[in-house]
Each structure stands twice: as structure tokens, then as C-alpha cells.
Amino acid sequence: MPYVTAVLVAGNGAQYLPATIVALAAQTRRPDRVIAVDAGSSDGSSAILRDRLGADAVVIAVPRSSMTQAATTALRRIEARDDEWFWIIGHDSAPHRRALESLVGAVEVTPSVVIAGPKLMRWDEPETLVGFGESIDEFGRSVRLASSQLDQSQHDDRTDVLAVAAPGSLINATVWRRLEGFDPGLPTVDAGLDLGIRARLAGHRVERVPAARVAASGPVELFGRRGRSPGSRNRIHRSAGLHRRMTFAPLFAVPLLWLTLLPVAVARALWQVLAKRPGLALGELGAGLFAMLDPTGPGARRRIARARTVGWTAIAPLRVRGAAARELVAREVSTDARTADAAVDERERPTFFGSGGAWVALLVTAVAATLYGRLLAAPAVAGGALLPIGDVASLWAQVGVRWRDADGGFLGAADPFSVVLAALGSITWWSPSIAISVLLVLAMPLSAVTAWFAAARFSRTGWAPALAAIAWAAAPMLGSAIAEGQLPAVIAHILLPALVTTSLSAGRSWTRAAIASLLFAVVIACAPILAPALVVLLVALMLSRPAGIGRLLLVPIPAIALAAPLVIQQLGRGAPLALIADPGLPVVRETPQLLDLLVGSPVAGRLGWASLLDTLGFGAVPSLPVAAVLVAPIAVLALLALTVATLWL
Numbered sequence: 255m256p257y258v259t260a261v262l263v264a265g266n267g268a269q270y271l272p273a274t275i276v277a278l279a280a281q282t283r284r285p286d287r288v289i290a291v292d293a294g295s296s297d298g299s300s301a302i303l304r305d306r307l308g309a310d311a312v313v314i315a316v317p318r319s320s321m322t323q324a325a326t327t328a329l330r331r332i333e334a335r336d337d338e339w340f341w342i343i344g345h346d347s348a349p350h351r352r353a354l355e356s357l358v359g360a361v362e363v364t365p366s367v368v369i370a371g372p373k374l375m376r377w378d379e380p381e382t383l384v385g386f387g388e389s390i391d392e393f394g395r396s397v398r399l400a401s402s403q404l405d406q407s408q409h410d411d412r413t414d415v416l417a418v419a420a421p422g423s424l425i426n427a428t429v430w431r432r433l434e435g436f437d438p439g440l441p442t443v444d445a446g447l448d449l450g451i452r453a454r455l456a457g458h459r460v461e462r463v464p465a466a467r468v469a470a471s472g473p474v475e476l477f478g479r480r481g482r483s484p485g486s487r488n489r490i491h492r493s494a495g496l497h498r499r500m501t502f503a504p505l506f507a508v509p510l511l512w513l514t515l516l517p518v519a520v521a522r523a524l525w526q527v528l529a530k531r532p533g534l535a536l537g538e539l540g541a542g543l544f545a546m547l548d549p550t551g552p553g554a555r556r557r558i559a560r561a562r563t564v565g566w567t568a569i570a571p572l573r574v575r576g577a578a579a580r581e582l583v584a585r586e587v588s589t590d591a592r593t594a595d596a597a598v599d600e601r602e603r604p605t606f607f608g609s610g611g612a613w614v615a616l617l618v619t620a621v622a623a624t625l626y627g628r629l630l631a632a633p634a635v636a637g638g639a640l641l642p643i644g645d646v647a648s649l650w651a652q653v654g655v656r657w658r659d660a661d662g663g664f665l666g667a668a669d670p671f672s673v674v675l676a677a678l679g680s681i682t683w684w685s686p687s688i689a690i691s692v693l694l695v696l697a698m699p700l701s702a703v704t705a706w707f708a709a710a711r712f713s714r715t716g717w718a719p720a721l722a723a724i725a726w727a728a729a730p731m732l733g734s735a736i737a738e739g740q741l742p743a744v745i746a747h748i749l750l751p752a753l754v755t756t757s758l759s760a761g762r763s764w765t766r767a768a769i770a771s772l773l774f775a776v777v778i779a780c781a782p783i784l785a786p787a788l789v790v791l792l793v794a795l796m797l798s799r800p801a802g803i804g805r806l807l808l809v810p811i812p813a814i815a816l817a818a819p820l821v822i823q824q825l826g827r828g829a830p831l832a833l834i835a836d837p838g839l840p841v842v843r844e845t846p847q848l849l850d851l852l853v854g855s856p857v858a859g860r861l862g863w864a865s866l867l868d869t870l871g872f873g874a875v876p877s878l879p880v881a882a883v884l885v886a887p888i889a890v891l892a893l894l895a896l897t898v899a900t901l902w903l
Contacts, residue, residue, distance in 0.1 A: 256358055258424070259332070260285035260341045263315075263324045263477075264303055265293035267345025270377070270471055275306045277348040277469075283355035285341060291328040293319040299345065321477045322420050322436040322445040329435065338427040346377065346471035347421040356465035357424040360413075368426040368458040369450055371418025372466035373405065381405055384470050387415035387462045388447045389574045394499050396444050396491075397574050410464035416572040417450020417460055422468035425449070429458060434557045439501070439550030442475045444494040451502075454572070457563040488537030489544075492522075496545035501554040502566075515542045527712075527758070528798040535712075609716030611706045611723070615699050618727045622698040626736065629691045643690065646683045649676040654819075667819035670779035671742050671837035678745075693744065694736055700748045702727035708751035711758075726751065742780035742837045750784075753777050754791070760809055761795060761802020767809060775812035782817075783834045 260278060264271055278288065290303040294317025303312045313331060315324035321344045329340060339361070341354060349372070357370045374384040386400035386409055400409050420436070423446060433452050436445045450460045475490045476482060482490075496515065503511055519542025523535040606612055643649060652672045678693065679686030705726035709719035726732075726747075735743035753773040760767040778785050792810065796803045817833075824832045 256361065257287075257335050257338045258283075258285045258341055258354065258358065259287045259289060259334075259338060259427075260343055260354075261289050261291065261325045261328055262303075262307075262343045262345070263291045263293060263321045263328075264295055264299040264345040265319065265321070265324065265477055266295045266297045266299060268295070268297045268299045268302060270346040270348070271299055271302050272306075274343065274345055274348040275302070277350070278343065280351055281349065281354045282352050283358055285354060289313060289328050289332065291315050291324040293317065293321075293324040320441040320445075321474060323438075323441050325420075326435050329430070334427040334431065336428060340425045340427055340430060342420055342423050342425065343468075344421050344470075344474075344477060346477070347374075348377070348469040349422065350467040350469070353422070353466045353468055354424075356463050360461055360463045360466075361424065361426070364459070364461065366459045367461045368429040368453055369418060369460045370424045370466075371415075371446070371460070371462045372422045372468045373400075373462075373464065374419060374422060374470045375405070375467050377469045377471040380469060383409075385419050386464075387418055388450065389416040389572060390447070390451075390498075391573065392575050394502065395495060396447055396498075399574070407464070409462075413461045413463070414572070415450075415460055415462050416454060416569060417447040418462055419474070420446035420449070421470055421474065422466070426458075429453060429456070432456065433561050437497075437501075437550070437554050437557070439497045439548060439554050440494050442477070442490055442494070443473075444498060445474075448498060448501075451569065452558055452561060454569045455558065455564055455566070456561045484531075484534055485537040485540075488526075488534040489540045490537075492538060492541035493544050496541055497548060497551065497554070500545065500548070500551050501558065505555075512546065515546050518542065524794065525798070528794050604710045604713055604716040604719055606706065606710075609710070610720050611703075611710070611716075614706060614720045614723045615703050618702040618724070619696075619699040622695055625698075626695045629695055632691060643675070643679060643686050646676075646680055646686055649679045649686060652676070667823045669820060669837050670775075670813075670816040673816060674745065674776055674779050675741070690741065693741070697732060697736055697744045697748060698727045701729075701732060701751075704748060704751040708755040711755055740836070746777050746781035746784065749773055749777050749780075753788075757791060757795060757809065761806050764805055764808075767805035771809045771812050774809050775816055778813040779816060780837065783836070785813075785834070 262274070262278065267274075278285065288307060288311060290307050290312045291314075292300045292303055292312055293315045300312070313328045315327040319327065321342070325340075325342055334340075339358075341357070343349065353372055357372060360370050361367050371387065373386045376382040376384050381404055383400045383403045383405050385398050387398075389397050389399055391397055399415065433449065433456065435449075437448045440448050453460055473487075475487055500508060500511060519538050522542075523538040526534040526538060604611070649672075652668055653676055654668055678689050682688040682692075702723040706719045706723035709722035713719050729747070732744065732747045734740075735747065753770065756766055756770040756773060760770040774788065778788065789810070792806060796806050821833060824830060
């Protein structure tokens with residue numbers, strides 16, 4: 255008779271643990287030994303384990319360990335017998351009375367089976383399947399063979415599978431040692447899948463046992479936790495998939511796969527945003543970055559090589575392919591998407607006045623007034639790329655057709671920015687220069703406000719939009735544009751967050767599409783060089799939302815109407831590059847050096863900090879460290895955007 259050691263893992267599972275212990279004691283074939291593992295619980299689980307099983311049977315694992323990590327900690331401390339089997343049980347995995355009897359019976363009848371798995375049933379719906387075997391599709395994605403289905407014995411005829419989930423599984427101790435246990439690179443999801451694949455490659459069999467049932471309360475990634483954000487869950491699943499891909503791939507393909515990790519992560523993150531699942535975007539980026547830095551990959555490859563006795567073709571029949579794979583993957587993706595969307599829709603979104611947005615705007619306004627407030631007292635603003643402007647009539651006279659001084663002078667199409675300038679000057683029709691001065695002074699707070707609302711659309715916290723607003727308002731590009739009088743660049747900087755946010759929802763509303771079209775036209779008129787990027791954004795939105803393609807096609811029409819005369823003219827003159835030239839007077843500036851670019855300065859001189867320090871009497875202080883310290887918050891924010899999976903700007 256096999257000797258069975260039940261490994262009961264508890265991690266803040268006091269809610270389920272008593273029922274699970276009672277279920278273990280009620281087994282018709284009771285385990286020969288029970289070892290309990292406490293993963294640093296703080297809810298009384300430790301006391302329950304000691305009271306019910308005795309202090310000698312309790313092993314303390316690293317706090318907040320996953321179920322497989324904690325089980326591995328316990329199994330490394332025991333002397334396993336040659337005929338021993340390990341039964342992995344979580345605090346929320348209550349086995350039915352005949353579960354162990356059925357599992358042991360299956361491995362006794364078929365000695366080649368080294369891992370046997372039960373039906374995982376929903377804790378609160380005992381007739382609903384949570385999982386019953388696992389596999390992979392032709393692309394290496396994990397697939398649950400049965401989930402969220404009413405158990406009608408529809409899966410009982412096929413017991414041979416590629417792998418089974420870790421909770422409730424019965425594992426041969428000898429094979430466990432030979433395979434070197436669970437992969438440390440898969441602490442949560444896909445641990446059982448990976449172990450099953452390695453067992454198959456070692457020449458053994460994995461079987462699911464229909465007569466064995468175990469009640470499970472939730473996904474394995476939530477073990478010991480109250481919950482996880484959609485982004486965090488997506489990161490965990492995606493990280494597991496990338497780890498397996500890098501581990502199972504042929505050695506020659508590993509460098510190529512490694513080089514594609516980050517570009518693919520960026521593309522998938524963008525797709526999640528366009529698919530209205532912004533909460534999953536940072537999970538994609540975090541998973542890609544983690545996979546690039548994963549230190550467990552080489553060890554996992556060595557473990558496979560040491561135990562492998564058959565080729566990958568031996569497990570090919572157990573993979574899910576074609577329509578069946580697509581159906582199963584689509585079902586899981588749909589379920590995960592609904593969960594993520596519900597979390598996004600149900601969360602409390604930050605409000606401008608209640609979540610600190612107004613305070614950020616007030617702070618930035620005070621800073622802007624200190625830096626540029628003197629402009630309000632000037633009768634007109636000129637210098638750099640900014641020329642003095644006349645009255646409203648002269649501004650509108652420059653719209654459409656105007657005399658151009660290039661190539662000896664000719665009558666040609668006016669720059670589209672002339673329409674923007676005329677409209678801006680008309681706000682203060684009695685003195686158009688006032689509108690220019692006010693805009694330059696308010697550029698920083700207006701940028702902060704638009705960035706705050708853009709970030710708040712995807713955020714569940716108040717501080718993330720605040721950081722985004724401050725970073726966008728303090729961007730070196732805006733400061734340089736104000737200092738040089740580059741009015742078009744200032745306007746584009748203010749409106750760009752609003753344009754992106756409005757475009758994301760333009761496919762659902764004609765009103766939003768109309769607003770997006772106006773913003774699109776203004777931004778293109780102010781910064782023509784952004785046209786290719788914005789066109790790519792629109793195309794991606796059309797591909798992701800075919801139902802809203804009619805509204806999205808409206809967005810570029812005003813910009814096309816404004817720019818068409820100039821485009822035709824410049825193409826006819828053989829000067830296509832002139833179409834992406836910045837509007838306004840050209841500004842002659844010193845080419846920035848590498849150190850300037852590293853501290854975020856688009857111009858030479860560390861954004862003027864050298865001259866400012868000299869003016870203040872600190873000429874001996876190096877300007878580079880000062881500029882670097884001031885740019886550090888923006889750099890930290892950029893790193894957080896790549897590494898923190900639970901946040902979205």
C-alpha cells in the first residue's frame with residue numbers, strides 16, 4: 255500500500271481551514287501522515303493548525319509564501335520513503351470523503367502514473383467544475399481543460415492528460431525528488447502544469463481521476479490574499495507563460511525570444527488599453543520586464559535536461575490544438591476580461607476636487623505665476639519664435655492664402671496654425687496679445703489639469719494622477735517651449751493628453767468623436783511632426799473597435815481640410831519634409847550635448863540652470879547634479895510605470 259503524506263498549506267485561511275481539516279479526518283482512506291505548513295498567517299490559522307494537528311506537525315514557511323512554495327519548504331525537511339506519495343492540500347481545498355481513496359486506487363492500478371489529480375469543484379457550488387486537468391495549446395499558452403462548467407461527467411471518459419493543477423494532486427515522492435520539485439520560477443500559477451510536463455518528458459504519466467473531488471474556493475494566485483487587482487493577476491499569468499516559453503524553447507531560440515520580450519510587452523499593453531482593459535496594461539509591461547530579468551530560467555532549463563528521457567513529440571498528442579484550443583482560450587480570456595472590466599467599472603474613480611487634483615492645479619498655478627507672472631504686465635509678448643501680433647483683423651487676414659517669403663517670395667497656402675492663432679487672439683479681441691500672455695502663464699497649470707484628467711481615467715488612486723499631472727506640467731519640453739516663445743509647442747503640450755483620452759472613447763459617441771476631431775486638428779496644426787504617431791493611434795483604435803470605425807473616421811477630417819492646401823503646395827514644390835516643420839519663426843539654438851539629454855533638457859545648458867545658479871551667486875556649484883536631482887522624480891515615475899503592475903496612470 256502506498257504511504258501517503260498529506261501536506262496541508264495554510265496562509266491566512268482561517269475561514270476555510272477548519273472545514274478542510276475535518277474533511278481530511280473524514281477520508282475513507284486516511285493519509286498516513288499529515289504535515290501542516292503555515293505561510294506566515296496573521297488571522298489565527300497558526301493556532302488552528304496547532305490545536306487540531308499538534309505543534310510537532312506544523313512547519314513555519316516564509317511569510318506570504320504561495321501554496322507550492324510553502325509545500326516545498328515542508329517537503330525538503332522530511333525523509334521520504336521509497337513508496338511514499340505527497341498529497342498537496344491548501345487551506346481552501348477541502349477533499350470529499352472518497353477523494354484520497356480514489357486517487358490512491360488510480361495510481362495502484364496504473365503504476366506508470368506518477369501524478370494524479372482530482373476534480374476541483376467550486377467551494378460554494380459543489381456541482382460546478384473549477385478545473386479538471388491542464389494542457390497547453392500550439393502557442394504554449396496554458397489551457398484549463400474544464401472550468402466554470404456544470405459537472406455532468408462529460409470529461410470522465412478521458413483520464414490521460416498533460417498535467418493537473420497542484421491543489422489536491424497526489425505526487426510520487428521518488429519522481430518528485432528526481433524532478434527536483436516545483437519550479438521556483440512559477441510560485442503561483444502553472445506550477446502543476448510545469449511539473450506535469452516535466453514528468454511526461456521524464457517518461458511518466460499524469461492522470462485525472464473523475465471519482466476524486468476537492469472543493470476549491472478560488473484561483474491559486476489568490477491563495478492567502480484578500481484579493482489582487484486585475485493588473486496584478488494579469489502580470490502573474492503572463493509572467494508564468496513567458497517563463498515557461500523561455501524554459502521550454504530550444505536553446506538557439508532563447509536569445510531571439512529574449513530580445514522580443516519588451517517590444518511584445520509594449521504592444522500587448524497598448525492593445526489592452528485600446529481594448530478598454532487599461533487595468534491589465536501595466537501587468538503586460540511588468541511581466542515582460544520581469545521575464546527579461548528572471549534569474550530562475552537557467553536553473554529550470556537544467557532541471558528539464560537532467561530528468562528528460564523522451565522528446566517533445568511524445569507529449570504532442572496531449573496538447574490542445576485547433577478550434578478546441580481557441581474555444582478554451584477564448585473562454586478563459588473572456589472570463590478574465592469580464593473580471594477586469596468589472597473591477598475597473600466598480601472601483602471608485604478619483605475626483606478632481608476630492609482626490610487632490612485641485613490642490614495640484616493650485617500648486618502648479620502658484621509656481622507658474624512666480625516664474626511667468628511678469629508676462630501679464632507686458633503690453634505684448636515677443637522674442638524667440640514669437641513675433642508681435644496685430645489686431646484681430648490682421649490675424650484672420652493671414653488665414654487661407656498669404657505671401658510667403660521662401661524662394662524669393664510667392665503667394666501660397668497659409669500654415670494651418672494661422673487658424674489656431676487667429677481663434678486664440680479672438681478670445682481677447684480688443685488686444686489679442688493678452689490671450690497669448692495669459693496662455694503662456696497658464697500653460698503649466700492647464701497641462702497639469704489635462705494630464706490629471708487623462709490619468710484619472712485609468713487610475714484607482716488619487717496620488718497616481720497627481721504624479722502624472724506634476725510630471726507633465728514640469729516636463730522640460732514645456733519649459734523650453736515657454737522660454738523660447740514656441741507657442742505652437744505649448745498648445746500641443748496642453749492638448750495632447752485630452753486628445754488621447756477623448757480618442758479612446760471616440761468610437762462610442764458622436765459627440766466625443768467631434769471633440770476629438772477638433773483636438774486632433776489643433777494638435778496637428780501646432781505640431782505636424784506628431785501626425786504619424788496620431789494616425790497610428792487612430793488605426794489601432796479602428797482595428798480594436800470595428801463597430802465604431804464610422805465615428806473614428808470623422809476624427810482626422812478637420813485636420814485634413816486645414817492642411818490639404820499646404821500639403822498640395824509643398825508636394826508640388828518638392829519639399830515634403832517642410833510639412834513636418836514647426837510653425838513660427840525658426841529658433842537658432844546650440845545643439846544639446848549628451849548630458850543635457852540625460853537630464854531631460856531638449857536644449858543646451860541644462861535648461862538654464864548654469865546661468866541661474868550663476869545669477870544667484872552659486873556659480874561654483876555644478877549645474878549637472880542640480881538638474882539631475884530636479885529631473886529624478888520624472889525618472890522615478892517612468893520606472894514605476896514599467897515595473898509596478900498594480901497601477902495605471
